[in-house]
Amino acid sequence: MAMVNIHTHRPRPDERSIVTVGLHPYDADRTNGMPDCANIGEDVDGIGEIGLDYACNVGRDVQQRVFEAQLAVAERLRLPIVVHCVRAFDAVMRTLARYRLKAVIFHGFIGSTEQMRQAVEAGCYLSFGERTFASPKTMEALRHTPHERIFVETDDSDTPIAEIYRRVAEILAIDTALLERITNENYDRIFKDR
Ligand SMILES: [Zn+2]
Numbered sequence: 001m002a003m004v005n006i007h008t009h010r011p012r013p014d015e016r017s018i019v020t021v022g023l024h025p026y027d028a029d030r031t032n033g034m035p036d037c038a039n040i041g042e043d044v045d046g047i048g049e050i051g052l053d054y055a056c057n058v059g060r061d062v063q064q065r066v067f068e069a070q071l072a073v074a075e076r077l078r079l080p081i082v083v084h085c086v087r088a089f090d091a092v093m094r095t096l097a098r099y100r101l102k103a104v105i106f107h108g109f110i111g112s113t114e115q116m117r118q119a120v121e122a123g124c125y126l127s128f129g130e131r132t133f134a135s136p137k138t139m140e141a142l143r144h145t146p147h148e149r150i151f152v153e154t155d156d157s158d159t160p161i162a163e164i165y166r167r168v169a170e171i172l173a174i175d176t177a178l179l180e181r182i183t184n185e186n187y188d189r190i191f192k193d194r
Contacts, residue, residue: 004183005161006127007049007082007107007153015161016187020048020082028058028066037073045191047074048082049107052095055086064095071099078102080190083124089115093122103190108155109138116141120149125186127151128168130159142171147182148189 005015021035021044035047050070052063074081080103085092089111096104106119109126119126126145129152132138142150152168154161162176169179 001180001184003161003165003180004151004187005154006105006151006183006187007129007155008161009156010154016184018045018082018191019043020046022047022050022070022082023066024049025051025053025058025063025067025084026056028063034066034069035073037076040073040077040079044079046080046082046103046105047071048105049084050081051084052088052092053084053086054088054091064091067095071095071101074101075099080105082107084108086110089118093118096122096124105151105190107151107153108132109141110135111141112137113141113144116145120146125149125151125190127153129153129155129164130157131155132171133167139171142168147172148186150179151183151186152179 002014002016005017008017011017023033047070050067052067081101083104083106085106104124105127106124107127108129108131110131126149128142152164154164165176165179169176
């Protein structure tokens with residue numbers, strides 16, 4: 001079975017990834033690029049990356065407006081979302097709570113065990129990648145994350161997805177093959193009926 005790579009900037013035919021459209025918080029002050037209900041085709045699996053990034057230079061008000069507008073589109077079209085969240089966890093969670101979303105995937109999740117629990121209780125999925133291994137608190141959070149909420153990603157790194165799987169499986173103390181099965185099941189639960 002192909003490995004799921006839920007968020008990659010270099011899609012490969014031998015991996016299961018998804019096609020998303022969305023205006024990244026870095027670009028929230030751009031005037032174009034915002035998906036709307038009319039221009040989203042059948043080939044689109046979700047809306048992303050969308051979210052809040054309080055470490056970048058774009059104003060928080062405009063980020064918030066753009067995030068909310070795209071959440072409304074995702075809600076209306078029943079599309080899963082891929083969230084980019086940097087130093088804005090509470091604001092992102094508060095905002096998400098106001099929408100009925102098909103599925104929420106935090107990509108490149110960085111956070112504490114407590115934040116992981118909050119996200120899991122709200123029904124979110126968490127995707128782990130290279131940045132996880134540089135963050136001891138995130139590795140600890142990963143150890144406790146329910147398997148049915150875990151994804152694995154390369155994001156923009158050149159590290160092969162198999163290597164990320166190996167390292168995530170090691171932290172979880174499970175076989176890589178089992179981790180591959182887990183992420184495939186999670187993928188199917190969200191995307192199979194699309
Ligand atoms: Zn991102």
